[in-house]
Amino acid sequence: MNVTSTADAPELPARRSGRNYRLLTAAAIITGLGTHGALIAAAFAVLQSGGDGGDVGLVAAARATPLVLFLLIGGAIADRLPRHRVMVAANALNCVSQAVFAWLVLAGDPELWQMMLLTALCGTGQAFFNPAAEGMLMSSVDREQASRAFALFRMAMQGATIGGAALGGAMIAAMDPGWVLAVDAAAFAVAGVLRAFLDVGHIPAREPGGGLLSDLRDGWREFIGRPWLWSIVAQFSVVVAAVAAAESVYGPLVARDELGGPRPWGFALAAFGAGTLGGALLMTRWKPRRMLLVGTLCVFPLALPSAALAVPLPVAGLCLVMFVSGVCIEVFGVAWMTTLHQEIPEEKLSRVSAYDWFGSVAMMPLATALAGPVEMLVGRSRALWGCAALIVLVTGAVLFVPEVRRLTRAPATTRAAGAVAPREPVSADAEGAVGRLG
Template sequence: MRDEQLAPLRHRDFRLLVGGTTISALGNAITPVALAFAVLDLGGSATDLGLVVAAYAAAEVVTALFGGVLGDRVPRQLMLEGSSAACAVSQAVLAVLLVGGWATLPLLAVVGVVNGCLGALAQPSSSALTRQTVPEGLLAPAVALRGLMQTSAMVVGYAVGGVLVAAVGAGWAIAVDAATFALAAVCFAGLRVPPLRTDGPRGSMLADLGDGWREVARHSWLVLLIGQALLYHLFYGGAQGVLGPIVVGEEFGRTAWGVALGSLMAGFVVGGMVCLRWRPRRMLLVGTLLLSLTAAFPLSMALSPTLPLVLLGAFAHGFGLQVFDVFWQLAIQENVAEDKLARVYSFDLVGSFVARPVGLALTGPVAAAVGLDAWLLVVAAVIWCSSLLTLLAPGVRRLERRGPTLVAGSEPGHTAGHASP
């Protein structure tokens, strides 16, 4: 990597932020693997596992908006530190219950809800904080580098999770996740970032939430692409989580599904590496075009007679999604007012994921009615068309990356004002 691509790491606060988020990403990838086997070891069914995971996901969605308001009211580094410390405790409790043999399915669901709420409180602040840790001229490589490191940590985490569960059991694997949260809290405690600049006194939390929505609504590209994300998760969540293991597992063997997910993650990593070097001027135009590649995975599962083509579709999906995500993050960072950034990210999180539990619940019955391959083709068509249709909006096509020149002596957090396309 060139010096420019690694330049954000010269800044102490960015190192602490990306260190904490990378460690958390590693632990967060271990837990789903461990939790799945914990539910099964307690005699739970696939439905029970779905309910536990859905409870966690629902808690995240419900809490994210509240976390966005808090992230624009109180120091964001405090939100990250407190959330990580609390998650360390909740995961430690879960680990003790599992190791000691006291865990039950209802307890797993309750602790999952608590942990989901605690984690979601900090998610908007975590995304918004990048801008406060580097000078304006290093924002683009900082966003790309952070995304690459977190994705790489997740790849490692999924593999480590499987090894830990097999070697020492689900309880001890979740104990490792608790330790990663504690280490992340230490990193976040060391952050020293400039305070947020606000435009006048704060109103009620509900009024703050309304201000955040108005900030979203005045950017056409934000509204359209959040809507596209809602459709993506509504249709694709079930395609991967429900149909993928069945279609690929029955056609090529269960091991093939794990290989396909590995190819998907490899696409994420390669996409992140490309974004370290490639920063097109019209970032949303390019990112959205590549986002349409996410249709390749369900399409290949439905039509491909050979495993290599399925793996290629999975790789294309991960690559396109990661490149889009980096450019999407950069677009938000550059064009949203700093004191509304956490609230905008909270609406992005809720809008993107609120429909996912519905998709997971409906995919099985709908696919059984119309046929698995036929439904995968529908999913591919919806993803492809919804991505490309957003390009009809001038705000998506014409939004340009600012690409400011770094001025000697500029300080982290001193960014230009926002502008609507």
């Protein structure tokens, strides 16, 4: 897989690289803290307005649907326009939609359709933001420091996830959920300002293309032409769906019926969060040579939480399993980002990232919607064992793809064909934190 590139890309000096890294990290932490509290606040806002669990599901679906629908378009646009402008525009949309949502909640009883519309706008912004942000991050770190940079970023983001959920829960307990939504709107505004100062001078000007559809086809050819890429994305379409059904639907039910209530499930989710921090910390030191092989092997333990819930294990055992799965998903996440950074041409990073996002989340709404009927048909325990079996089967299948087993980390002095050129190392003070951006 690793051959010498014939095309040179301009190098990003260490000072500018470190500055971009710090801005991306700071902005992602700010939005991560706000968003994860706002997700809780949105659910309580629905319930506070007289809605039920079904209404909460409708609002959640309204956010997820445009995320799936517009991801591919967002990726193509992010490779046509300066990525930081796409990010800022998406942040502005998120800021306005959350501010209006907050105002409606604080002013009185919002209608269900209003809440669905505003969360759909927020999901639309995220669909355009995610591919641009991932492409921007990957173009802002050098080959030698990429694995460590991505691990630090993911560690910071997982901390923001945990902190945002805890902060949001505490704020909702003390005040109206509308204020939490207002804080999220302010977080998007601050993050958008920070992202406006990103330096994109190192990114080559885009050649005039044949239009949006042509860009989408070009991204598809890049995606489908790499067996390791499409096979792992296909794998994760099943893995993410199975994990979502097990942990979003069955997990709270098992906790309620078998473990004594929601508190043990909260402990289990906290253990998972601690595991993700531990996994990211591990990857700041460990640079496995066969990145995809190690990452794929670490997907097998993601079946353990479903199996633990099927038994079900006592709370201590469930927490241990969740911690291990958290460590493993971060090992995979850093290995995956490092591989994309090494193998994908810089000018196609956002489009490939969009296909990655789309494939990974496309089946999740269907899986969560079918979780209840499947439980009624075969029983909860069998449904959970089925989730675990699916994860094991598709992960085992991916190991039959030769590139997954053989692709290796390129030496710091070389680069993969068409991939991002090596740059000066990220400055030490920039290594403060860097998968997915918030």
